[in-house]
Amino acid sequence: MSRHDFLAAVSTRDLTRAFQGREVLSRVTLDIPRGQFVALLGESGSGKTTLLRALAGLDDDAECSGNYHVPQNVSVLFQDSRLLPWLRVIDNLTLGLRRPDAAAEAQAMLEAVGIADKAQAWPGTLSGGQKQRAALARSLLRSPDLLLADEPFGALDALTRLKMHGLLFRLVERRRPTVVLVTHDVDEALLLADRILVLRDGAIAEDHAVALPHPRRTSHPDFESLRLRLLGSLGVETDLL
Numbered sequence: 001m002s003r004h005d006f007l008a009a010v011s012t013r014d015l016t017r018a019f020q021g022r023e024v025l026s027r028v029t030l031d032i033p034r035g036q037f038v039a040l041l042g043e044s045g046s047g048k049t050t051l052l053r054a055l056a057g058l059d060d061d062a063e064c065s066g067n068y069h070v071p072q073n074v075s076v077l078f079q080d081s082r083l084l085p086w087l088r089v090i091d092n093l094t095l096g097l098r099r100p101d102a103a104a105e106a107q108a109m110l111e112a113v114g115i116a117d118k119a120q121a122w123p124g125t126l127s128g129g130q131k132q133r134a135a136l137a138r139s140l141l142r143s144p145d146l147l148l149a150d151e152p153f154g155a156l157d158a159l160t161r162l163k164m165h166g167l168l169f170r171l172v173e174r175r176r177p178t179v180v181l182v183t184h185d186v187d188e189a190l191l192l193a194d195r196i197l198v199l200r201d202g203a204i205a206e207d208h209a210v211a212l213p214h215p216r217r218t219s220h221p222d223f224e225s226l227r228l229r230l231l232g233s234l235g236v237e238t239d240l241l
């Protein structure tokens with residue numbers, strides 16, 4: 001491992017964000033090593049999206065203080081695919097890319113996400129899962145050092161979501177970008193992440209390392225015990241499960 005592997009890809013120091021004087025992110029100090037896959041969990045309104053948007057530089061109208069550092073090459077993946085409806089799928093992928101081989105790389109990426117046959121399709125003709133595959137392909141085609149994902153599978157049905165977990169994991173394994181994934185889904189966090197942060201009232205309340213080997217099995221006793229603990233932290237009455 002080189003010296004650089006020890007350097008944080010993402011760091012924040014006392015990162016604070018407020019809207020109309022109400023603090024929603026409170027002095028968040030965090031280091032994420034290069035290549036680490038971090039899941040952000042937290043009850044609704046705990047500040048997950050605000051933290052992700054701050055890291056993406058999408059601060060909108062927030063009052064800001066503190067510092068953060070992220071790599072230069074960042075891709076953001078949202079719950080909706082944000083494909084431009086007037087461009088064919090392949091042109092959505094290559095938009096803004098100046099590399100001469102962009103079209104061939106885009107086609108290969110569509111292959112990797114399993115929708116090579118949709119290259120010439122219009123986004124409006126794709127299913128929700130296919131759109132998210134295209135959005136994932138578009139993000140990864142830019143070979144990001146940091147992938148910021150805000151509930152990218154939140155609107156998908158359970159089966160499609162499971163398939164997307166496998167796909168995201170395989171693709172991320174190839175190039176090892178640092179990943180920050182906002183999710184409500186405890187199992188998703190446990191299946192994918194090296195580390196799970198729980199946000200509460202705009203602060204990091206818990207920081208768990210997930211050392212389970214891949215491929216992960218929900219039946220693994222450590223998986224189940226951390227799952228119950230996290231659900232409890234998120235306000236679920238686990239003795240009813």
Ligand SMILES: Nc1ncnc2c1ncn2[C@@H]1O[C@H](COP(=O)(O)OP(=O)(O)OP(=O)(O)O)[C@@H](O)[C@H]1O
Pocket residue numbers: 019020024042043044045046047048049050051060061
């Ligand atoms: N642009 C904004 N203007 C005013 N308030 C905002 C804005 N963005 C977020 N907030 C507030 O900040 C708080 C945290 O919101 P945020 O979206 O970060 O939470 P979250 O944990 O991602 O929630 P959810 O899980 O419901 O998506 C909420 O109370 C929200 O209303």
